[in-house]
Amino acid sequence: MNRAEKAQVIQDLHDKAQKASIALVTDFRGLKVEEINELRSTLRQNNVDYQVVKNTLARIALEDSQHALLKDELRDTCAVAFGYDDPVVAAKELANFAKKHKKFALRFGSLEGKYLDADQIKDLSELPSHEELLGKLLGTFNAVPTQFVGLFANLLRNLMYALKAIEEQKQG
Template structure:
């Protein structure tokens, strides 16, 4: 690979990393061709772009960004690396990795690290956290639901209380007769 080709790949990766807020770095070392094909099929079905890239090129592309990715240097950018990009959700690639391990019964696909909205996650132990991560839309929906809940309770109490009060007044007025 020539320097010009490497520079093009680094530039392309830099743009991809800066434009995609959710990316995962994995290792598929030791996987058979069939397992890799299953992985690529799952990625395609879930809208995930999967690319195998040299660690040095990934590192140089990450250095061009504003976020500090130095935690990736020690553990993540070693050995065989593949990058998963998802444009909309930080948990879809994590769910895909777990699904792949479950369906194939293989632990050959390893989670090495991820960047989710500029937060860095390193190590296989972080995979469970990432699978339960809520998207921005889900969090906004939760907040709106929480904000609406007290108002609904007040309106409900007032409307039901009004009916009870009217019933009590009617009963009291009938007793006086």
């Protein structure tokens, strides 16, 4: 790799790190190319970039980003996943992949500039996603008017029963 190619890789990584809300470092040793491609495909569908990086280039690229705290931890072979939208989705997809492939490991990460170890990433992956939380919130908002309508309908029904009973009493 010549100097211009290295500069381009550094710039691309830096741009990704600047835009990403979460950066997760993984160990992929022992995985087959097909497995890595499967992971990349899954992550790409969720707006997460997954890139194998040279540690020296990654250190330079992460220098002036919110994920700069990761640069001192980069050792051995590693790949970085950059999540742009919902940080939980990136953590969840990588944790699910790690469950299926024992050679794959989550090492550490950065969530908006805060360091995450492997256990914290696992905990993050167990949280509901943004869409799930919105669904629960909307369900809660919808429950109040629905219950009000049901309560009002019961009152009207009881009133109708009472009027019907009065009518029957007067006829009988």
